Amino acid sequence: MAAVTARYARAFADVVFEQKLDAQKSVIEVRAIEAALAESPALRHAWDNPAVNNPTKFKVLDAIIAAIGGSRITRNFIALLIERRRIRALSEVRAQFEAEVNQRMGIADADVTSARSLGDDEKRALEAQVAKVTGKKIRASYATDKAVLGGSVVKVGSTVYDGSVRGQLERLKQQLIEA
């Protein structure tokens, strides 16, 4: 299934970049449709039901696209997923599309966790350094968690940069065990 959804995601990304659309806006549009689908069992049922004809399904889609100010390209992509009975996999397709967009634009998402809210200057310095190390533009999201005790933990993809007090204690524990 992952290979199939990746194919749809790549094809959509190809069209978005070829048409020079705002890729981030396309991501937001697909997210909005994903949210509508998650919130409405009736919509899920209707779009996934072979007994409901495509023109009826597309009317609902057109109304949603109009409400969110979505592009024709996004509309056609979602219509394709509905037509091919792949709409159930929209979350997976959206995640892969986002990853594809990030890769093509050289963007990396960074999740930063710290014990307190970081100041703007700290955020700027952190993002600049992570950008330097990864060679990518960083799109950071911040969270606080008292459990880190102090310092910060930065997660970029599957790579973790741990500068937290909690991390130092964990490393100390390992050293004590292995001593």
Place this chain on the structure above:
Amino acid sequence: MLSSQQEIEAAAAQARRELKIYAADLAVSLAEKKINVDEATDKALVRSFVAQIDAKDGR
């Protein structure tokens, strides 16, 4: 098949390892309770972390 002596040695090694883990856990959890990072220290920690982030640090 393990001899009795080997069994005793294996059990002793296992007990020593468990004791080490317990002691390390205890030491770290006690340290954790004692640690109180004030804002100035935390800012210094973040500054130092930022300065030290390097590609090789990721895991």
